[in-house]
Amino acid sequence: MKNSLALVLVLAAASQAHAEIGYRVQPQPDTSQLAITVTIPTRAAETLVQMPNWSPGHYMLQNNGARVKDLVATDRDNKPLEVTAVDDHTWKIPSAGTKQVTLRYSAPLEFQNGIGHYSGPTTYLYVVGRTQERCKLTLETPKDWKVAVGLDGNGPSYKTDSYDTLADNPVTLGSYYEETYKVAGKQHIIALRGAAADKIDKKLLRETCETVSKIETEFMGGAPYGKYVWHFTVRSAGMGGSGLEHLSSTEISLGSGFSRRTASLLAHEFFHLWNVKRVRSQVLGPFDYTQLPKTGALWWLEGTTDYFSTMLLGRFGWTPEQELYNEIASNVRRQRRSPARLTVSPNESSARVGETNNGRGNSNGFGLSYYDDGFVVGLCLDLELLAKTNGKRSLDDVEFALWKKCRNNQPGFVEDEIRKQLIVAGGESFGPLYDKLVLSPGELPVEQALSYVGLELAERGEIRSVATPSEEQLRLRKLWLAKKR
Ligand SMILES: [Zn+2]
Incomplete structure (x- = not known):
């Protein structure tokens, strides 16, 4: 018995x-x-x-x-x-x-x-x-x-x-328009719906989805999902759109005037397969659904995600060089239009987002946008790393180190992990630099960062090459814009 x-x-x-x-x-x-x-x-x-x-x-x-x-x-x-x-x-x-x-x-x-x-x-x-x-x-x-x-x-x-x-994992069902393609050995599905689904350039949409998947899985070294679904809804008006990331899919609302430039939205959402969904603060999974999560890292998870996805489209040849500079410049202009940048740090904009809107939160940041701020911080840190390590290290190394810490269902990172990985990549001076750029409000040193690669902000805020860049500046610029650094 x-x-x-x-x-x-x-x-x-x-x-x-x-x-x-x-x-x-x-x-x-x-x-x-x-x-x-x-x-x-x-x-x-x-x-x-x-x-x-x-x-x-x-x-x-x-x-x-x-x-x-x-x-x-x-x-x-x-x-x-x-x-x-x-x-x-x-x-x-x-x-x-x-x-x-x-x-x-x-x-x-x-x-x-x-x-x-x-x-x-x-x-x-x-x-x-x-x-x-x-x-x-x-x-x-x-x-x-x-x-x-x-x-x-x-x-x-x-x-x-x-x-x-x-x-x-959101669900689309019924008689939606479907396309499929394979990248990195994984199935990718485009599921299209909405009032203007017939009007969108489907060939370009598919080419964009496929290119974004190829670029980012190649950059990050594989596809961390079984299959991926693009849930698109198409509105009759407009060019741009908005999206929400998921574990192995995204929901994106598009204007029917979809063009090559809309690739930046798709690239942003796809990069969330790593940043936010896997490379994440610990409060971003497993989730407490009763209250908003509090993390000081949304500037990285949203803004630096935007920096990476924008740069990768340029580095892999989708966005022409001058157009890439224009996109960076428009981010810098947006960030500098916000007076709150001088009183609110990127960390604070992230951590206090839940206090906005009478405690109901928003998806943009406390006081200023962690998208714009995080993009510009990413730009400054990337160029500082390239310059201070003679081109041997860049923000890529920080992203890869964070990925190594979080991949295969490991817990997310703790709050000072990004600072730690910056020091690993660039040396001790990156600790105080992080404190200055991320933990303190103030003007971000864009001019100095661009000078390392022989670029400058012109009077109207556009980015252009300095008149006679040095060989060293050109060497670093080439590395900065290279597929693999
Ligand atoms: Zn996002």
Whole structure:
């Protein structure tokens, strides 16, 4: 009996370990809703479920609890369980002895012209204290529907290692326009929807996506995902767009006037596969969905991401040299237009973003934009490193060192890690330099940084070559603009 009991215990432990939290999602096109069923194996006397108060990547509070409608719960025998709202995004269900709680509710689905789209944090409830347990998503769609989601597998069921992974993979489904290509041995899917999806230059869009994937996976040394999905929605007006990064996909809203220059937006979002999604502060995964994360590194994660993605398009030949200078110059002009740069540091702009908008946060920064500031700080640090190490080191080395620390599901970095890696790359003087550029407000030394490569800011803020650059300046400029340094 002793052995049998041990065996029973082992089996019980195994079945507990294999139990996963199930999510069944059925689109209801007629009502633009999703019918969602969550199956929760449980041994707790009470089960608490919540909707995230924010979506990773958007540093602002959302009222996602209000999206949950008609929430009901049943036990394993399908008997009703009482659901009590604890606050506007939390519910409790008595679950003593039930072993399994099943929740049913509906949440909004964006649905137009036969195409649906939804994102995870605004749709999926999670079980409090159990976001790191495995989940299984089953998408129940009509047979002729296509499905684009960055999760591994071909559906209709997808297994994930955690709620975080489930929630960080938005879904496009139905009769959307699809293109696929392979880069770095991985499948990439373009899923296009929106009022003006027919108007966009699809050949150019595909060429841009493919080029961006090639450039950045080559630069970072591989593709850290199973497959990747570009979820595009196309508006009828405008040229530019906006995007939100995810673990193995992105959601991008584009104007139908998409041009080669829009590549910078795509390159920015794709570079988030590393910065933010993997190379990240520790608070950026695993997530606490109840409150906005606080990190002083958004200038790097957003602004320096923008610097890298902009530079890589130039270094790999997509953006012509003068156009690259123009883009750098327009960033510098934007940054210098903000008087707050003299009173707010990049670190403070990042760390205090949650205080803006009456404590609801924004996606741009406290006082000034961590995008503009982080871009210019990245430029200054990159050129300082090249100059002080005689061209042997650059900001590439700092990015690669951070990647080495964070890759393969390692925890994110601690707050002074970027400073530490700058010192490793450039020597002790980079500690005080970091403190000056990142931790203190003040004018960033753009003129000095550009002078190392024989460039200058002209009167109207454009960047041009000095009249007679030295050989050393030209050598460093060549390195700065090289694919591989
Ligand atoms: Zn971004």
